[in-house]
Amino acid sequence: MSQLPRFWNLGWSSFLDWWSNSPVVSEQESSPLYGQQQLNETFLDHGEGQQFLTKAFQVILEEVLCKGTDVKEKVCDWREPEDLAALLDLELRENGESQHQLLKRVQDVAKYSVKTNHPRFFNQLFAGVDYHALAGRFLTEALNTSQYTYEVAPVFVLMEEEVLSKLRSLVGWTHGDGIFCPGGTVSNMYAMNLARFRAFPEVKVKGQWALPRLAVFASQESHYSVMKAAAFQGIGTENVFKVNVDDRGCMNPEDLCEKIELAKSQGAVPFFVHATSGTTVKGAFDPLESIADICERLGLWMHVDAAWGGSVLLSNEHRHLMKGVERADSVTWNPHKMMLTGLQCSAILLKDTTDLLKHCHCADATYLFQQDKFYDKSLDTGDKSIQCGRKVDCLKLWLMWKAVGSKGLEGRVDRAFAHVRYKPPRPIPEFVNVCFWFIPPSLRGDENSPDYQDRLSKVAPTIKERMMKQGTMMVGYQPHGGRVNFFRMIVISPQVSHEDMTFFLDEIERLGKDL
């Protein structure tokens, strides 16, 4: 250090010595806590850290992955919130704890968390585990980089493009664009923002003030993210026109036309149709061909929210459910749902080849996206994002795909359908959502009594409470569109067996037979 000449020039000052031989700060200016010796000592003990991590890995393997997928074990070990808070000893204190105590904490967190990998977790759209995806997730966490430049994420910049391109090819596009987002709602927000920008490029600089009142169209069964997007992006929830659906929950294209006329008659400018492939509750698929006809005729952006249903594109047998998807402008697809990559993995896919994504979102930060880099700067894809730092979401999907191949993924989708259809309820569900009421003995034959609906509405919550407290399985319920509380069973997980399906029905009956 002592040989360093005076050639360091700090940006906002004149020439100076830096780390020159003699200290140039007073004791007061420098930190009183550290001398050179302390700064040379190791602050972080890698050996100890890695030992802890290895032990924690063993706990995860045993508690979450072995016990957590064992049908003889509980799906959840229910505790009342105040009891759980006390058990977990959540308070953060001045001093650290022993490794032994910390491992106990890892174990407790695992023990009292819901086992979403359990074959009898039918509660949400992200059940199940894939070990190759999980390995990809651990590797992603350990590498801890941000998906924005080739410089800091060389492997992942190339990999993201490959995975997106594969997903696009399943949609039916040979070219296009896209990006992984933190969840389907954000992916849907991207679509709405891109549509607005394509129709009114001045919105980015001038804001919504420069625009007429806009109108968005989505079915009554569409996901609530349409409303969140309209609120967040300054479009307003009252400017989302809800289109009627048929009995199965699919958008009625005639009503779409009527709603478009209605919006126009109110002085609003239609710009965005949000179709759904796989609605959240019923699993319905909107008729994409008819919707595409309307969008093409009127020059509207057609978005397909296939966050849930997109995986049917992997299946030769079932991809007809999304016939016409290639005519859309954008598609949301969440591999963290039926494809089992784990949370989060959501892609917004675009047909656009004009770099709309970048033009719409770029802010050209010079500290990140330098223009005089020594490699092709089109590889610095981060400015397509509304985020700055962005998690790497492609690796888990890529590694899983490498492990099972497109055929393996197809098999999973077909298997989920087969479970539902082996001896199916009537009408046969379009997808793998099975919605039903359990009619307990006391209500059977009572359909015409005036309080029937009211009494029926209390059945699912009571069964759910018993189920949670006993921990035998998990399934969701909801009221919906004038119908009182009913169960919605979701069948995804490749480890679900026919026995689990049988257990499910028996268990609902066991829990509700005295109601």
Add this chain to the structure above:
Amino acid sequence: MSQLPRFWNLGWSSFLDWWSNSPVVSEQESSPLYGQQQLNETFLDHGEGQQFLTKAFQVILEEVLCKGTDVKEKVCDWREPEDLAALLDLELRENGESQHQLLKRVQDVAKYSVKTNHPRFFNQLFAGVDYHALAGRFLTEALNTSQYTYEVAPVFVLMEEEVLSKLRSLVGWTHGDGIFCPGGTVSNMYAMNLARFRAFPEVKVKGQWALPRLAVFASQESHYSVMKAAAFQGIGTENVFKVNVDDRGCMNPEDLCEKIELAKSQGAVPFFVHATSGTTVKGAFDPLESIADICERLGLWMHVDAAWGGSVLLSNEHRHLMKGVERADSVTWNPHKMMLTGLQCSAILLKDTTDLLKHCHCADATYLFQQDKFYDKSLDTGDKSIQCGRKVDCLKLWLMWKAVGSKGLEGRVDRAFAHVRYKPPRPIPEFVNVCFWFIPPSLRGDENSPDYQDRLSKVAPTIKERMMKQGTMMVGYQPHGGRVNFFRMIVISPQVSHEDMTFFLDEIERLGKDL
């Protein structure tokens, strides 16, 4: 199953048999691929999966955590994009691969990725590794749940609130609200949206059309997320008024007043002041007390973007840099930066106690946020979010805090400052960003030649290219505010020793001495 009586009622149909004794579907309706026997077989081999995961964990330990933190190893093993793509064999195919081949892929991904845990990675604000946080991240991935209801995330609902409350207490608030977001940009977007909603609650339903033109204020040194937020939320980038800064990069409060008057004179309505604690390039801290005086006087929402600088609140010695932060309405703080929790961990903290966050963002989805649950439904915090599914980001921070305590975290912050200040450049940097030009021999004494700036601007990119290709370390550069390319060194990581700091300067000289 055969005993099941006819009491299952599907929502959108009449009564029916479900899984009744005799099949009710034709061969054509049911999947041709699966019979009951196949559906009973195990589709997923947990033993094999767990074996693969264990081997992958060993690779991660060796390649990413041992080699990746070893100063004798490279920070990156640079490859040209086309070479890297070929090496990685990225294509996704019909068939899966052997476990052996897949492990090789894990190894390759690790090998060719940048080692952000390496002590000589000074390139970005998220350098370094904490093993307890990493254990928390692995556990989060394995548990794979979504942070939205107590039902599916009992531990994490309680834990998130505890962690947010601790962060708020460091800001100086005994009460308040908050949520973890996917990155600081999204946290900043939340602040802008909440401010707009507080000032004009009708915006959620009616959109920006019902509002006057709005005006946002942020310093010239503020992060580009302000612009991204204004564009995405329909406010418009031209309505972000950039406030002048002083030599250090701190907002000039007098100019803030002038810019507010300017906006008003243009007919825009000021509503949001975005102050920064720890700017991205210079590490400057805006004068929060003065800004708070102005915001209070004019009734403006005061947001503090402390994504980078927030960690000084952990240090008794350095928290004065954010004096006045308790007067803000909202604060962004990214523990994934200086606190080493790993990407992503970003909190938006709010002083509000009126449930503004929920009112602003809720969509009341009945399938998720049932109102007749058997536990306190205020624990279903997911509707505060603009997302639906949301990653669990609290566990890694909580476990790390339990491991090292507030004192341990304080020590890390103090140590980073001490590194920079031991024998500091002049003027002493306010924070741990050190910005400087390296003046190569050929340019020394040439300051007055007309092409000096032009030649100087080429020095950093050349050194950077050599550095990347040799893999010895990583540091960023950028032009900024009229200054040509200079280096920005970021000192965070607890494993950085004084020796690494010395190496850094020697290495820049070695790489640039012939320029």
